[in-house]
Amino acid sequence: MSPVVGRFQGRDVxxxxxxxxxxxxxxxxxxxxxxxxxxxxxxxxxxxxxYAYDATGHNLGSAMIEALVCACHGDWDHAWDLLPGEDYLERQLEHYDLETHKVISGGVYEGRRIAGTLYFIRLHEPLRKQDASPARNREYPVKNRASHSSPRKGRKSFSKREVESLVRDYRLDAVVEIARTDARVIASLKRLLYAVDRILARRAAEALGLAGHVIAREDPSRIARLLQGLISSLTDSAASAWGSLDAIGEIIYHSPNEFAGYIPQLYALSRDRALLPEILRSLEMISRSRSPVIRKTAFQFVQLLRDEDPRVVAYAAMLLGNLGATEAREELERLKDATDPVEVYEKGRLIEKTLGLLASEALDKL
Known part of the structure; x- marks a missing residue:
């Protein structure tokens, strides 16, 4: 018999x-x-x-990371190497009240709103046994985990340093080759999204899109979970949002048929003014795929060509050009002489272009 102890208050348990x-x-x-x-x-x-406690229920991305690192005894490097499903399971316990250590299913207790969530992570048994040993003697079986991920034929081991070196050198074809035989590479790429080196982070986002496309052919659910985690992270910290958003854009761009359904979530997040430039940059990348999900909303972006932030105007212009949105022609013509500098990512480099040049390039596509 389950040891749950409960009492009823009307309909609340x-x-x-x-x-x-x-x-x-x-x-x-x-x-x-x-x-x-x-x-x-x-x-x-x-x-x-x-388990980790999120008092609001809105920072589940951070709670997941805290629980995972706790499960790994504080070893961040090991935590980043693990993948959901293959290495650990996740569960959530909602309406948890830390003050009383109770689950308040009705969401209100003595006039207080109870929105807390406990995020649980349990490593698969071989990893739990390793993590039970003292940290200085711990050796993690990351490279050979036959019990949880049957190695594909031809799999070659790699380290996160090797992946970082490939991304830094912009050898993304080599990263894709790794992804063909070992989906764990996405964990190494994900950690690079938050690198201080912005070019490295942006190249990592591109690599994640390319690798994700290869992996999604056999295991789309793995990339769907990755997308869900990246989107959840956007509610935690605007400081790290740009890395997640670049990756989201690259993943959907390279696999629009599988993941265009996530585009409306970006629209919803765009209500946060602080995220708007980066969300538009992500949508601009997606728009290169000409997905009908984004094409049918093109008219909504025209008004952004009069925004006060040059980045918003620039990414909106690029997006509309990609979509061949002729309804934006008049506004784009007005911007041709604008001299505001805007940073854009092209072929592994971050370069500056004037807003006027970007508007002209968009007009050429109409």
């Missing part, structure tokens, strides 16, 4: 929380758990699952 993996009760998450201080309270269940 208040229950003792249980681990979604083993159905045991567990201790409340704390600000510090073992190795290092955390941005969120974290904890561990006796079954080996780690």
């Amino acid at each position: 208040i229950a003792v929380p249980q681990c979604p993996f083993c159905e045991q009760t567990f201790s409340p998450p704390t600000e510090e758990a073992g190795e290092t201080p955390r941005e969120m309270p974290v904890g561990r269940c006796l079954c080996g699952a780690a």
Whole structure:
């Protein structure tokens, strides 16, 4: 019998929380758990699952990362090498109240709104056994995991340093070759999205789109989970948004038939003014695929050609040019003499162009 203890208040149920993996009760998450201080309270269940507490329910991307790093005993490098499904399972426990350590299914308790979520991560058993050893003696079986990902014929091992070197040298064809035999390369590429070196980060986004296209042919759900995680991360921090958005744009551009359904989520996020330039840059990349999902909304971007931010105007102009949106011709003509500098990414380089030049290039496509 499950040890849940609950009581009814009208239709609301208040229950003792249980681990979604083993159905045991567990201790409340704390600000510090073992190795290092955390941005969120974290904890561990006796079954080996780690969990992180998101008080608002809107920072699940951060909660996932905190729980994963906690599961790896603070080893960030190891955490980045792991993939959902192959290496760990994820679960969420909603309407959790840290103050009472209860699940308030109605979402309100004594006048307080309860929106907290516990994000659970449990590593697969071989990895849990490795992580139970002291950190200084721990050796992770990342390169040979036959029990959780049957190696494809011809798989060659690689390190994240090797992947970084290939991206830095703009040898994306070599990255794609790795992706053909080992989908784990996406974890190494994902960590580069947040590199301080902006060219490296932008090349990593392009590589992720190319590798994602190859992987999606056999396992589209893996890339769908990647997209979902990148989109979730956008609610956490605008500072890291540009890396995620560039990757989202590249992935959908290279695989529009599979992932164009994510475009409306970008539209919804564009209501955040701080994200608008980067979202438009992502949509501009997607528009090169001429996806009908974005073409039918082209008229909505015309008004952005009068925005006060040159980046917004530039990316909107490029997008409309890609779509062959003749309804934007008059506004684009007006911009031909604009001298505002705007940074754009082309063939592995970040270069500056004037707004007028970008408008002229867009007009040439109409």
